[in-house]
């Protein structure tokens with residue numbers, strides 16, 4: 001029976017899932033996760049980010065991701081599973097992060113010496129030591145320049161699926177070109193995190209898929225091709241430096257000799273990698289229109305499949321490519337888990353105590369409220385962070401805990417209306433989806449049933465399922481996506497949390513107040 005490996009290189013960790021998949025047999029036979037901060041402390045990251053005095057700057061290290069991949073594939077190889085049956089591998093990665101490689105990188109990857117760790121061999125091939133990641137908000141000037149040169153925000157959004165966003169790869173590339181022109185000139189290829197890690201596996205430059213390519217402000221969403229006006233608005237000579245764009249199901253090569261010799265792995269097929277949200281779309285089983293998932297990982301995101309790209313007229317959200325070949329709507333919040341953690345840690349509590357405090361306070365918090373902008377916020381755009389409290393004593397632990405969770409859920413509900421989905425069922429995923437007290441607030445704010453999943457990391461599961469789908473497609477069998485996700489990427493019926501009508505009524509009254517306070521704060 002064939003095995004499929006999914007990898008997920010997220011903001012804070014790298015996860016691997018090996019699944020046995022064939023017809024009705026769907027079983028996870030191996031799962032492992034490593035934390036960048038704790039397992040590779042030599043890079044000095046905090047929550048996966050390199051410390052910087054400027055709160056607008058957020059970078060990580062491509063060498064950290066490379067070493068993590070080496071450590072993880074050793075674990076997979078020695079995890080007690082017979083990997084001679086490994087048919088295919090695919091991956092998921094945090095979106096938007098960009099990796100800059102010099103000429104000669106491909107030769108270094110193809111000829112990597114299996115007796116030495118890969119990160120040391122990749123190091124000389126980097127034309128930029130760090131990678132700006134999705135938490136970066138330092139490119140407002142470049143966003144404005146690109147918007148103007150590409151014909152305005154509405155056209156950019158219509159063509160690429162999003163107006164210019166600070167964290168997207170295009171504005172980040174422009175900033176690099178402006179600030180370090182000679183390093184830009186020495187750059188031969190610019191990868192996303194997903195296509196960089198895929199390149200390491202196949203030992204040559206990998207393509208990007210439309211799911212992750214649409215997070216760059218550079219891709220023509222309808223054509224799945226680079227959009228020349230955006231490229232020209234971003235940096236000179238960019239078209240020569242970008243990877244190819246290929247469908248998500250594409251076999252991009254086989255596991256290179258480095259991995260075969262170093263870890264004794266077979267020459268398995270490698271399927272194009274994608275972004276974590278597109279992978280999670282598959283891993284939460286959202287292969288039809290009309291359903292929504294909320295992921296509470298480092299970022300909080302809400303997303304769903306779209307058959308046709310309906311771009312957000314308010315400029316809040318994004319339309320990305322979906323691994324199914326259709327599209328997905330997505331709205332992203334940077335103050336997700338780290339904001340919840342800030343409140344929890346501020347009062348010195350455990351998650352259990354956090355949940356108890358949440359359960360002990362009334363829905364609506366007796367009118368006490370906050371705006372949860374501990375760090376720069378993506379939705380709505382808040383470049384200078386600052387928490388605003390309304391009738392709320394900053395020292396009152398339970399009230400602040402309820403206030404942050406309610407604010408985040410109201411923001412999720414309010415800023416996802418543009419997707420045009422009447423949300424009646426929510427598939428909850430990400431680290432914080434383990435917390436049922438938070439999911440109770442979610443159900444009551446949205447007035448929707450909320451479900452949990454057996455597999456916590458649905459982005460990683462989605463990657464394994466995409467490996468399965470791509471492998472079958474390469475053998476000439478085009479599987480229906482319902483069949484791909486069946487049995488594993490399905491919500492667990494017994495986890496259902498039903499909304500309480502009285503609580504929902506309270507939130508319906510609070511929503512306009514929240515909206516007004518948000519609008520007022522943004523004006524200020």
Ligand code: ADP
Nearest residue numbers: 010011012013297298337341351430431432435
């Ligand atoms: P990512 O994939 O972005 O790295 P994860 O989906 O692994 O993130 O989620 C990690 C986050 O989950 C942590 O930052 C932590 O705040 C949160 N988390 C873990 N357990 C709980 C819990 N019981 N309640 C709330 N949040 C939790």
Ligand code: XUL
Nearest residue numbers: 094095134276299301332
């Ligand atoms: C998506 C986004 C985040 C990252 C990290 O647009 O910025 O969700 O993918 O998970």
